Amino acid sequence: MRATSMALLIIDMQNDFVLPKGVLHVAGAQATIPVIQRILHVFRQTGRPVFHITREYRPDGSDVENMRRKKFLEERPFVVPGTWGWQIAEQLTPLPGEYRIIKNRFSAFMFTELDLMLRRLGLAHLVITGTQLPNCVRATVFDALSLDYEVTLITDGCSAQTPEIAAANIRDMAHVGVQCMDSKQFLNGL
Template identity: 55%
Template sequence: MKKQRYALIIIDMQNDFVLPDSPACVAGALATVAQIQKILETCRRIKWPVIHVIREYRADGSDIEITRLPEFREKKYCVPGTAGCEIVAALKPASDEYIIVKKRFSAFMNTELDIILRRLEIENIVICGTQYPHCIRATVYDGVSYGYNVTLITDATAAQTPEIASANTRDIRDIGVECVSTFYFVNNIAVH
């Protein structure tokens, strides 16, 4: 019997979303960095594929979601070539890790994510990053729709408030996604 294959997907852990006073700071994102570091170190040690998903927008806003355009015009974020667009230093990708650029909420929409996962024969995806009600949720739902077994690491996933995180975790759990802590992941899932 073929061993099940796993991959880690880290979403939008960029300076513009994580660092305090950045243009699109998510209040809970900085607090997740230490947890994501533990997960990342574990996945590197056991040789799981790691995929960093990031956002990039043209400086003129021509490729941003229409709902975000007014905000973007006031304070640009995730523009390639800026420090804000870079992944936070503590989670810097290794040379053999994938970086996928997305323009929409889901990491699957109009990206090569599904192609890469299928080429690597991945059946199980583990997701963390920022932020719950948007990019995390959209990616989780699309992952389920594409037929992947999805695990969400709850304390390594950010939201603006604990209430938003709790509501989204409940909804995500209700569709059959395994929602676990970093401790559980490192001591149970990652040992498969």
Template identity: 45%
Template sequence: METTRSTPCKWDETALLVIDMQNDFLLAKAVVPSVAKVVSLARERGILVIWVVREHDPLGRDVELFRRHLYSNGKGLTMKGAKGAELVEGLKIREGEYKLVKTRFSAFFNTNLDALLKATRIKRLVIVGVQTPNCIRQTVFDAVALDYEHVTVIVDATAAATPEIHSSNIRDMENVGVATPTLQEWTCAAT
């Protein structure tokens, strides 16, 4: 009896990182529908969806040193349990998806993300969310340094404070080999 070996679909080895789509960070509400579309398509394709969020101690003890002063009055960003730490309206974590809490810009820094991805045989990353010069960029550069085979940032499902900041950071990521399709281009590639 002959056995056939099935080749894995490229989506089996792909994870979607949805970064910081939380009330306290979302300056560009226009990006929400694009992120929701990417999440929906990822779910259809069986892509592992990982929701990367910040949740901080109300006293700021786990916040970067340069931002600790913002927590001195108990009103810092993305405090655990606060409305600002919740996902924006229109986005929801489904059963089977993974929530990763980070306390720094990169989703890889001092988290189990790399171990999780390797344990699930992930080789390709698709990244959406905010802010392009901070959490998106740091996560992308760490993914490149960790030798993920293919890193993609969907340009119109990520955002920064201004279009100029966004585009200059996208250009920097392209310069290290990161793919930067539009949502439409990625949607067509996903078929």
């Protein structure tokens, strides 16, 4: 692994996804916080770039994707700026100098400045954590591969609604060239 050109992406670790009271709670998300904290700590200590990828919708729901729009408008809005659900989980709060990329679709690359920022900073290797595997993590991973980034997925630092869903997605990503490893393997290899 070329550690000098490596960036950490933390995807959608916001209260609405991570905590049980969240509107779009992902069952396995909260358990990944300590793992992500360990990886984040190492990136901070070594001065490597950290990107907090967050989802955000307008209060009127005009930018919510069609599949979620009804839930947003008829039940309860989610990840609206300034709300509790929009906030990043407290244990992963960004520090000054860390990047925040705002998205309103699955992939962190779609309609965002992520690719521009990574290329401007000379970053070729992405270490990916967050929630959830079959949606935002997977879409980001596949777009990263399509854009010729080297990708490492921290398997115990990503979540899905069930272990079976997580395992299936990890297996699929490993078959297309993603380095899939747990946090201990990753940290031992740095």
